[in-house]
Amino acid sequence: MSEHSGRAADTSGAAAEALTGPRVHAYIAAGLADPGLIDTWTAAGGSGGTGRGGAIVDAIDLAALRRFAGFVTMVRQNPLRRVLPLTLRALAEADLEIEVFADYAPHFTRLSRGGGLDLRRRLTAFAGFLDGWLAPDDPVHAVIRDALGHELTVERLRHAEGRPFTAPAAAHPEAVPRLTGAQALRTARHHPRTLGESIESGGSVTGVHPHRDGPTLLYWRDETTRRVLVTEVTPLAAHLLSLVDGHATVEDLARRLAAATGEPCDAGRLSVALQEFTDLHLLTFAGAVPSPIGEPRCG
């Protein structure tokens, strides 16, 4: 048997004298407790300095220790699996999981020094780190970034304050559309369904082709079920929703749309279009002129 042997463990002579159990454990533990130390040792050319400590650090496979520190940090983020399942799966499929968490380990260690972090702080810290870690032009990283953006949007809406949906007044050019519930617009590079199916089926994230012009996604929380839903909308619909401020009437919105697109926009037809959002409980109308009794409602 020679499984214990290896390049990093091959030591002899004076250096081996320093490799006593307590001291070797001490340096490995120091690196794991403060992973930034591993980077410092590595930057110093694998040397921990002079004396016995230097000999021990020279004997440790620092790249492997760094990966192990990443693994430990990853295990400590298990609570994030519920919030970021797709992102973490995408990282694993891209063979980046250990690499990312090895880089994250020193940051997480610093953050944790004040005590345990709750889920929200863990999420914020890791998501911010990962967003900065991912390269802007790497197509595989783009897939992971999309998964992260999708899951962060869903999580934000889950906890967002939202005005409850109330039965709408008649859609009418003089009515004032108001957003209800919690919602968000996001321009993605991949539809989350495509992304999810590919990753969940075990397919490589490298097989997901990035779209040059990705879909515009509308996320909203159904206030009855509290579930967050997502659908693709046209850029024009997204722009229209972004104009809804709770003060502008349908006529105002039609004028603004016309100005933005250079195309005429009929307020009556716009009322009908907005009605679709009320069916999703995304919009309600207020301030409408009451319809005379017996007159059919618009839309």
Place this chain on the structure above:
Amino acid sequence: MEYFDPDRTETAVGMAHSPYVSELLERLPGALDYVEIPFEQLRHAPDTADIQQRIPLVLHCASMSVGGFVPPEESTLAAVEHWRQRTRTPWIGEHLAYIRAEAAGPDDADRREDADPTSLTYTVCPQLSEQSLEQVLDNLKPLQDRYPVPIILENPPQYFPVPGSTMSLVEFTRRLCDRNDRLDLLLDLTHFLISAINLGFDAARELERLPLERVVEFHLSGLKTQSGTAWDDHARPAPEPVFELLSRALRRARPRAVTFEYNWAPDLPELGPLQQQLRRVRDLVGT
């Protein structure tokens, strides 16, 4: 309260405690014989023990640093005893690993004594040397004297060679068992396979060199390869090679328990595949 029957002759099949284990007990009544629960979790959140109203508990521990040169705090050992009594665990599973170590630097031992030891959040495979072997034997004896139930040692996964090691983990384990008659084993087959992959030895052949007759409990979990290294993964099901190792080990081993460690995923896994794995293990152990 439910307690593990100390006279049970059949091999019990259980699962590590997880966020979904209560739901699992409801969805699959009778599928599990026990839940293995970390001592550290009980210490941090004592209410977790309430599940013992429904199913026996087996205590698993990662705090005694049996493989280390720095002893655990006395309060930790006392807390282990508290939970041993309360759970009436038939044994205490502990890692052949360390979680505390003396401070790194300075080289001067006298000055080092003043420094606080380093405490870790994850167990680490010890140096596999004569010095460590003697230390583990020294660590074990007072623990075995202290607790009236056996301490069974779990093989750690090996992710990198530890400098100063002079023997394999199999050799280390054999010699521990030779020198301590009271020592029994918790053989984590996924850890064993991970070590084989990472260090390049033949898992099936080396398994035969272990004192399998001393195995009281097996652990099964998933693994994955990332950055060129095999890693433990309790969020994935155990792969086929792990079951093959179990089948091979059972030619000699007569375990009292087999535990699935599927405790990293936040949500209940698919029940169909899980039931198949539970049935497969029960078939293998003949219960």
